[in-house]
Amino acid sequence: xxxxxxxxxxxxxxxxxxxxxxxxxxxxxxxxxxxxxxxxxxxxxxxxxxxxxxxxxxxxxxxxxxxxxxxxxxxxxxxxxxxxxxxxxxxxxxxxxxxxxxxxxxxxxxxxxxxxxxxxxxxxxxxxxxxxxxxxxxxxxxxxxxxxxxxxxxxxxxxxxxxxxxxxxxxxxxxxxxxxxxxxxxxxxxxxxxxxxxxxxxxxxxxxxxxxxxxxxxxxx
Amino acid sequence: xxxxxxxxxxxxxxxxxxxxxxxxxxxxxxxxxxxxxxxxxxxxxxxxxxxxxxxxxxxxxxxxxxxxxxxxxxxxxxxxxxxxxxxxxxxxxxxxxxxxxxxxxxxxxxxxxxxxxxxxxxxxxxxxxxxxxxxxxxxxxxxxxxxxxxxxxxxxxxxxxxxxxxxxxxxxxxxxxxxxxxxxxxxxxxxxxxxxxxxxxxxxxxxxxxxxxxxxxxxxxxxxxxxxxxxxxxxxxxxxxxxxxxxxxxxxxxxxxxxxxxxxxxxxxxxxxxxxxxxxxxxxxxxxxxxxxxxxxxx
Numbered sequence: 006x007x008x009x010x011x012x013x014x015x016x017x018x019x020x021x022x023x024x025x026x027x028x029x030x031x032x033x034x035x036x037x038x039x040x041x042x043x044x045x046x047x048x049x050x051x052x053x054x055x056x057x058x059x060x061x062x063x064x065x066x067x068x069x070x071x072x073x074x075x076x077x078x079x080x081x082x083x084x085x086x087x088x089x090x091x092x093x094x095x096x097x098x099x100x101x102x103x104x105x106x107x108x109x110x111x112x113x114x115x116x117x118x119x120x121x122x123x124x125x126x127x128x129x130x131x132x133x134x135x136x137x138x139x140x141x142x143x144x145x146x147x148x149x150x151x152x153x154x155x156x157x158x159x160x161x162x163x164x165x166x167x168x169x170x171x172x173x174x175x176x177x178x179x180x181x182x183x184x185x186x187x188x189x190x191x192x193x194x195x196x197x198x199x200x201x202x203x204x205x206x207x208x209x210x211x212x213x214x215x216x217x218x219x220x221x222x223x224x225x226x
Numbered sequence: 227x228x229x230x231x232x233x234x235x236x237x238x239x240x241x242x243x244x245x246x247x248x249x250x251x252x253x254x255x256x257x258x259x260x261x262x263x264x265x266x267x268x269x270x271x272x273x274x275x276x277x278x279x280x281x282x283x284x285x286x287x288x289x290x291x292x293x294x295x296x297x298x299x300x301x302x303x304x305x306x307x308x309x310x311x312x313x314x315x316x317x318x319x320x321x322x323x324x325x326x327x328x329x330x331x332x333x334x335x336x337x338x339x340x341x342x343x344x345x346x347x348x349x350x351x352x353x354x355x356x357x358x359x360x361x362x363x364x365x366x367x368x369x370x371x372x373x374x375x376x377x378x379x380x381x382x383x384x385x386x387x388x389x390x391x392x393x394x395x396x397x398x399x400x401x402x403x404x405x406x407x408x409x410x411x412x413x414x415x416x417x418x419x420x421x422x423x424x425x426x427x428x429x430x431x432x433x434x435x436x437x438x439x440x441x442x443x444x445x446x447x448x449x450x451x452x453x454x455x456x457x458x459x460x461x462x463x464x465x466x467x468x469x470x471x472x473x474x475x476x477x478x479x480x481x482x483x484x485x486x487x488x489x490x491x492x493x494x495x496x497x498x499x500x501x502x503x504x505x506x507x508x509x510x511x512x513x514x515x516x517x518x519x520x521x522x523x524x525x
Contacts, residue, residue, distance in 0.1 A: 053435065079438060081437075095429055097243060106432075110437055111437070154436070
């Protein structure tokens with residue numbers, strides 16, 4: 006599903022990732038752990054093709070992202086979902102419109118948009134908020150809407166960057182349970198976090214990064 | 227179809243939600259196009275006046291004394307038949323003397339001292355519009371100088387040359403000022419759209435990350451730019467029309483000066499539509515220029 010071969014990435018000659026080799030199989034739930042500046046976000050950005058590696062090769066769904074044409078990039082991204090720590094919801098659109106955006110971009114019919122958006126909102130438990138603007142929602146609700154937007158078009162990979170950042174433990178636990186439920190339906194989930202509570206709750210594969218290098222890759226029982 | 231409806235709706239929503247930026251863009255476009263329109267009005271009216279003055283280009287064919295009446299009639303018929311000639315009027319010796327006395331009442335004693343009327347009879351020829359250039363008039367005059375019964379051919383070459391030069395300069399200035407104002411419009415609209423893009427950079431990033439293609443992101447901004455440009459064009463026409471009517475009402479003495487000519491007029495419908503179309507094209511171009519930067523940013 007995802008393969009990295011000797012991948013390095015530098016920002017102003019400062020290494021963000023150094024010689025990273027990694028294989029993530031279909032249907033896995035992978036936690037990428039490490040302190041701030043360890044390279045977690047850079048790794049997710051490379052997987053999402055928001056950045057290009059300076060060295061090495063990255064295959065996502067058997068496609069080499071470095072050789073991907075600019076015109077093909079949007080179509081690869083449509084098979085992936087992304088959950089942001091700061092939600093990145095459009096403030097002038099309501100919850101329904103925010104979640105519908107990936108479907109509108111793909112040209113889905115109005116009937117399909119309505120059905121899929123309501124299914125996604127029900128799956129994350131915020132369907133009663135469909136007419137609200139993001140500013141009217143709590144942080145937990147906004148993150149649920151962000152997750153609904155990420156899963157609305159049935160992605161094969163879901164990438165989440167600090168999805169429980171700035172949340173209290175109870176709320177963080179709810180979000181992680183939601184991601185586990187999505188993974189249980191067959192979606193490959195990669196979560197970057199520095200929250201050790203998440204690691205204990207997920208109990209799956211944990212990759213530890215430090216100063217851009219993989220320090221450990223453990224599979225928990 | 228749903229995507230097209232979404233893109234149009236987005237463009238209109240952008241305009242509605244960013245009212246201040248929208249008003250600034252429309253006002254600046256209207257101002258630029260109004261400047262261009264003022265110049266166009268001046269150019270068209272001056273060209274009209276110059277055209278009317280061109281009809282004053284006349285050539286005098288002075289006849290030899292003693293030319294028989296049949297010869298005069300034959301020459302008049304010949305001149306009338308020529309394509310270069312728009313009109314011919316005959317001025318007899320007596321008429322020439324009467325005209326001289328009217329025009330120079332103080333000087334008529336000079337002629338009385340000579341006894342016989344020294345002024346020749348003449349044909350005053352008005353050239354056809356397509357033969358009013360300096361060269362055409364010169365060629366025609368040379369051809370008729372040697373005609374039997376014609377003693378002299380006179381016309382004001384300097385006047386014709388000056389008029390042609392003035393019209394040429396006006397046309398050159400029209401192209402140059404039009405190009406400068408056009409570039410200014412594109413720059414102004416590009417800056418305005420750039421402000422909108424900057425304000426909405428997060429939204430553009432989100433659209434990219436969820437798999438929106440370049441055209442899907444850019445089309446609403448292109449439509450927005452075109453709509454703003456067209457609105458600016460319509461507003462500039464309103465300003466021009468208002469200013470024109472005010473100017474015409476308060477023209478006073480200058481108005482009476484022009485009333486002898488073709489009169490001043492507003493832009494014809496064709497050119498009014500052109501200004502709105504120009505606004506639309508400039509708005510589109512402005513958006514296009516600022517969107518080039520979006521294409522250069524990271525994927």
